[in-house]
Amino acid sequence: MSVNRNNVRERRAAKWAADLMESVRAVLAVRPEADPDNVRHTLILLQQPPLERLRKSLTRGRALAQRK
Amino acid sequence: MAAPSLNESELHFLRALLRRKVRFMVVGLSAAALQGAPVVTQDVDLWFEDLNDPRIRQALREVGAAYVAPSILNPPLFAGGGVELFDIVLTLHGLGTFAEELSNCIEIPVGRQKLKVLGVERILASKRAANRAKDRLVIPVLEDSLSARQVAGSRDRRKSDASRVRKTTRRKSPATKPAS
Numbered sequence: 225m226s227v228n229r230n231n232v233r234e235r236r237a238a239k240w241a242a243d244l245m246e247s248v249r250a251v252l253a254v255r256p257e258a259d260p261d262n263v264r265h266t267l268i269l270l271q272q273p274p275l276e277r278l279r280k281s282l283t284r285g286r287a288l289a290q291r292k
Numbered sequence: 293m294a295a296p297s298l299n300e301s302e303l304h305f306l307r308a309l310l311r312r313k314v315r316f317m318v319v320g321l322s323a324a325a326l327q328g329a330p331v332v333t334q335d336v337d338l339w340f341e342d343l344n345d346p347r348i349r350q351a352l353r354e355v356g357a358a359y360v361a362p363s364i365l366n367p368p369l370f371a372g373g374g375v376e377l378f379d380i381v382l383t384l385h386g387l388g389t390f391a392e393e394l395s396n397c398i399e400i401p402v403g404r405q406k407l408k409v410l411g412v413e414r415i416l417a418s419k420r421a422a423n424r425a426k427d428r429l430v431i432p433v434l435e436d437s438l439s440a441r442q443v444a445g446s447r448d449r450r451k452s453d454a455s456r457v458r459k460t461t462r463r464k465s466p467a468t469k470p471a472s
Contacts, residue, residue: 255439262436265330274326274400281325285332
């Protein structure tokens with residue numbers, strides 16, 4: 225049962241990753257000088273609601289400021 | 293220090309401004325973050341058309357905050373009520389007037405209201421014009437993010453067009469069958 229559930233989860237994750245990388249390649253085909261990490265992170269963030277994107281940005285910004 | 297993300301009082305303040313129809317927009321890196329740019333920021337920059345608009349004071353009062361006028365020691369600030377996270381922007385390098393830039397905004401829902409957020413193209417224009425060391429660091433990230441958004445957007449549109457065509461074809465297919 226749990227093995228099946230794990231398989232399903234892994235298959236979904238692999239499909240998500242494959243779709244994501246296809247999108248990254250499509251962007252790089254149009255703009256080869258783009259940094260693949262910037263492109264990938266943008267595409268991941270676009271899958272989330274806007275306020276969640278802002279929350280992540282602020283959380284990291286504050287953490288960096290505290291480390292300084 | 294303010295909370296690391298938009299908390300209830302910050303959202304309350306934004307809603308209070310929107311409910312009163314105060315003319316403002318989110319600008320800077322927080323605006324870029326709202327649109328998916330992988331950037332980090334410590335504050336949310338708000339550009340008001342008119343800082344003397346009494347409705348801003350009313351919204352501040354509603355959340356228990358106040359406006360601190362600029363002096364030699366400080367820029368204009370919001371204080372108290374948990375809204376210190378918001379920075380007041382008076383001018384933006386390389387951009388048009390507030391009214392001109394309003395047409396370059398996208399709208400993001402906050403509750404029942406829509407928040408105006410300056411588009412990434414215009415944020416890039418202001419960063420290029422300001423050209424400080426910290427702006428130069430973020431310009432390539434914004435450029436890459438903008439390309440990703442544009443390509444992803446056009447791919448999504450193509451996919452949804454294709455799915456619409458498939459649905460239309462399926463709906464039409466019984467009618468195209470020859471009558472038996």
